Each structure stands twice: as structure tokens, then as C-alpha cells.
Amino acid sequence: MKNTQNKTGEISDRTAHSSYLQVPLKLGVILIASILSAATHAASPIAGLLQNTSGINSSQSNMANVIEIACPGGRGINADDFQDRCDAVVNSALNRSIPQTFNALQQTSPEQIPSQGVSATRTSFNAIAGRMSALRAGARGFQVAGMGSGAVPINLASLANPLGGAAGDSSGVWDRLGGFVNGNYNTGNVDTDVNQLGYNLNSGSINAGIDYRFGSDLIVGAAFTYTRTESSFDRSGGTLDSDAYTGALYSTYYATDNLYFDGVATMGAIDYASVRHIQYTVPTETVNTLAKAAPTGNQYSVSVGSGYNFAVKQWLFNPYVKANYIKLDVDGFSESGGSGWGMAFADQGVESVTTTVGNQISYAVSTAWGVFTPNVRGEWHHQYKDGSHNIAVRFLGDSSSGLAFNTVTNAPDRNYFTVGTGVSGTFAQGFSAFLNYDALVGYRDVESHLFTMGARLEF
Secondary structure, eight states, X not given: OHHHHHHHHHHHHHHHHHHHHHHHHHHHHXXXXXXXXXXXXXXXXXXXXXXXXTTOOHHHHHHHHHHHXXXXXXXXXXXXHHHHXXXXXXXXXXXXXXXXXXXXXXXXXXXXXXXXXXXXXXXOOXXXXXXXXXXXXXXXXXXXXXXXXXXXXXXXXXXXXXXOTTTTOOOOHHHHEEEEEEEEEEEEEEOOBTTBOXXXXXEEEEEEEEEEEETTTEEEEEEEEEEEEEEEEGGGOEEEEEEEXXXXXXXXXXXXXXXXXEXXXXXXXXXXXXXXXXXXXETTEEEEEEEEEOOEEEEEXXXXXEEEOEEETTEEEEEEEEEEEEEEEEOOEEOEESTTOOEEEOOEEEEEEEEEEEEEEXXXXXXXXXXXXXXXXXXXXXXXXXXXXXXXXXXXXXXXXXXXXXXXXXXXXXXXXXXXXXEEEEOXXXXXXXXEEEEEESOTTXXXXXXXXXXXXXX
16 A cells, blocks of 8 residues: 555656646747747738728728738649739738739729629619500500600690500400510719729610500510620729620509509529729739639519509699519629639629609690600619628639638618609600600719600500
């Protein structure tokens, strides 16, 4: 028993002695780690740059953090072109070339990508609205119209009964069948903001459809729309073009001679063509390259509304309310080219839920040449759902870290307005012409203008 106790005591002493030795060892490890951490921080030039330079946004900061992790020790692991670009940006920061490094980060960051969602939910318009307004104004048969969702000459014959309660009295199938072909043109711009590169946009669409009157109170139709949109980014940042193919079902129901209800549902596919133009100069190199991609997406929308038409002599008043839902899905995609700055983007989705309260006032003036109808309109929109988004992005050439970073989008305005004015003329033989202008107002950093003009011929 005594030997056991002695042995136990010896083991206990050795354990205590080992514990005493661990204290200075731990202190030494902590000291070495602190020195290495300080050295790493000192060798982290972009992190220092971000701390001392104003104007760098969240997307650029997130991207720079990945560059600092992926570059050191990445030679032989990362793609050569990515490693070369990465090293040059880090060396630029080491040389304290702050303006050049800042510009390189700005040019490389993929701030063009949020424009897909912005264009879908903040600058779009309803291509079928013009046909539905024309139907409520008493349009019959087939129409071939010029540009404009607002191509809606007021039918004076229906002023006493604006909703055409007796429109379905004719029993012939062909008298109940109608159709249209028209076009729309929209132009606007989005200003450069904190997390978003600004751009100008122009779009045009061709819309064609056919509808049928069921009795005197219900019209149901189907339409197809092709839309071409072209966007050009600020700072020579590149372009984003798209071709959208959309099918729609629409209906108008006359609850009374004055009260109506509308519904529109659309579904379509979108083919994008994106080009990011990356150009900058740092002390060791000049980069001027294009990163291209061909994303695809789908867009869905539903709109329901109600309005009330009433006439007072030559005046026609049309107050209305609408609820609108838009969903845009863009599939994940990868760029080609870019001299090392090519990137892969994750799936992204944007949803928008808005309500609209509006009113249009028209006044009919009869002359020897025909009837002219000037009008003014205004709408208040409230956004409920659309918000800021994070789009996950990674460098295609980064094999050492495999990290992704977030491109951050701006949150939308909650309240904004559209206003418009125009004039239409109705002449003999069912011919009419029109000119309209609509504008988006009160929306931070976004402008959208819809010019509509052309002619309508019923046959």
C-alpha cells in the first residue's frame, strides 16, 4: 500500500509540474498568434483601404474580403488569369494607390445584376390595359393600333351608358368576337446609387389578342406580348438586353352599367444577354475586358381591379383601384470571358405586391372634323413586399477558397405616383388617332416615361 501511495504521489507531482509548464507555453502561443495576427492585418491592404476610404459599398466590400482570402497562397491552385488580376489589385493597395484600387473594385463588382429585378418591378407597365379600357369605352370588332397602352378614344355613343350595358345584344358569333394589335414604347433611367450601378433603358412591345363577349356583362380574352428591352449602364459598365415572351388571360365583368371588375394574369419567359465591361488601371497592369452571359428567367403577374365610370354631359370620370402581384425568377448562370473576373451567380427571385388608386378624367369636344377627347390621369402606388436582396456570387477562377460574396440590392420606395395626359380624336369610318404621355414620379433614383401615339382602325 505504501508503494502505491508513493507512486501515486510521484504521478501527482509530475502532473502539477506539467501544469506549471503549460502556463508560459500558452502565453507564448498567444504572443506568437498576436504577432502573426498583427502581421496579417498589416499585410491586408484592402481591409485597411476599406477602413479609410468612403464610398465603397457593401457589394464591393464583400468582394474585397473574398479577394484577400483567395489570393495569398493561391498560385497554382486558382486559375492563372484570376490570380494575376487578384495579385495586381492587392499590390495596388500595398503601394497605397488608393484611387486606382478603389476604381478597380468599382469596375469589377457586379452591380449591374440587380437591374433585372428593378426593370421587372419598378419600371414596367401593363401592356393589356389599353385593350381593356377600349372595351369599356365601347370598342367593337378588331383593332389595329399604333404605339400606346393609352390608345383609348372615348366612344361618344356610350357616354350616356359608358360601360355599354347593351354591348352584347347582338347574337352573332362574329359580332361578339374582337381582337387587337398594338404597340408600346417606354424609356427611362435608374440613377447610380450606393449598391447599384445606374443605367438607361428603352423598351418596345408588340401586343396581339382576341376576346369574346359573353352576353352584355362579361368579356374574356387572351393575348400575346413580345417585349424587347435594352439597357446601357453608367461608367461604360456594359449592357443588359432582354427578349420577353408573355401570354396573358384577361377579363372585364360589368356588374352594373357603371361598375366594372377587371382581371389579368400573365406568364412568360425572358432571355437575357448581359455584358459587363470591366476597365481599370492599377500600377502593374491595365484591364479592359468583357464578361458575358445569357441568363434565362420567368415572370408571372396577376392584377385585379375595379372601377366606376360615370358621365356628366361631355365629362367622363373613371376612379379605380387595383392590386398587382409580380414574380420574377432568374436561373443561376455563369459568365464567359472577363480575363479572370468572370463570375457565377446563384438563382434569384424578386416579388412585388402593390396597390394602385387612380382616376382618369376625359372631356369630349365635338368639331366639324370629328370628336377630340383630352384627358388627364393620376395614380398612387404603394409597394408592400419588394425589398433589398442579397445575390450570391463567386469567382469562377477561385479554387483556393471557394467562397461566395453577396451583391446587395437597394430597397424600393414604398409610395410613388404616375401621372399622365393625352388627347385622342375620333373621326368618320371608325378611324381615330391619339397622343399620350405618362410618367413615373416621386420614385427615388428611378424615372420611367411612356410615350404613346398612333392610330386605331376598327373593321
